[in-house]
Amino acid sequence: MSSIWLNGEFLPADKPALLASDRGLTLGDGLFETIAVKAGAPLRLEAxxxxxxxxxxxxxLSVPLADNVLADAVAGIAGANGLPDAAVRLTLTAGPAPRGLPRSATLAPTLLLTVGPLPGDLPPARLIIATRTCRNEHSPLSRLKTLNYLDSIVARNEAQARGADDAILLNSRGQVAEASAANLFVRLDGHWLTPPVTDGALPGTMRAALLKAWGAGERSLLPVDLDRAEEMVLTTALGIRPVSAVSG
Known part of the structure; x- marks a missing residue:
């Protein structure tokens, strides 16, 4: 039977995990991380x-456990489910509370780990530029991996409706920010570039690793720059996916 990890305890996956009053469920009050595990070892845990x-x-919010305890839990949930190669999701919420926006003086945060198989290689992605929503680069939340992904869901739904795999979100100035759930790297004139965080890009863990490994630069990009790209990839904590086309 598959397992989850909730607040320090392994539980059957079919056991209800969250209370109906949890602020993560009612208000999206929380954060999450998606962590790749390969051969039983979690990758880029420090980041x-x-x-x-x-x-x-x-x-x-407070993270109620030390990093070493969380590291053991991440590896443990993959092992408990028989998945040496896994995608582990760590979710932190503000915990159960009465209705309304104000938080109570005493919070009991919820920490939840769930796990699934590590996805295999995907075919090159066909992208569109989203027209139904955009990235708000002025919001500090654009830099956080919060539980609210509605803009990304709207963009991904538009991509699917238009026969594409994913959508590029522009920011309020019409600059490229990122894809619906991935950072974007573009090769121009022989150099890898990615939009800066100030343009609305999430500070991804794989993004940080590739900035260093590839000697990539951060630069504001416009849709016209995508037209002359020599190469393009999407990056997430789980891997790198090449791009085959943007808007046809």
Whole structure:
């Protein structure tokens, strides 16, 4: 039987995990991280935990366990489900509370780990540029991996309706920000570039690794820059996916 990990305890996956009053469910009050595990070893854990704690500090949440305990839990949930190669989702919420926006003086945060198989290689992605929504680069939440992904869902639904795999979100100035759930790297004039965080790009863990490994640069990009790209890839914590076309 598959398992989940909830607040330090392994439970059957079919056991109800969240209370109906949990603010993560009712208000999206929380954060998450998606962590790749290969051969039983979680990848880039330090970067994931640093981003989680930074986001939690901004939102006024506490991460109730130390990094070493979380690291053991991430590896443990993959092992408990017989998945040496896995995608582990770590979800942190503000926990159960009465209805309404104000938080109570005492919070009991929820920490939940779930797991699935690590996706295999995907075919090159066909992208569109989203027209139904955009990325708000002025919001500090654009830099956090929050539980609210509605803009991304709207963009992905538009992509599917138009026969594409994913959508590029522009920011309020018409600059390229990212895809619906991935960072974007573009090769121009022999150099890899990616939009800066100030343009609305999420500070992804794979993004940070490739900035260093590829010697890539951060630069504002416009849709016209995509037209002359020599190469393009989408990056997530789980891997790198080449892009075959943008808007045909």
């Amino acid at each position: 994931h935990f640093q981003r989680l704690r930074s986001g939690a500090d901004f939102l006024g």
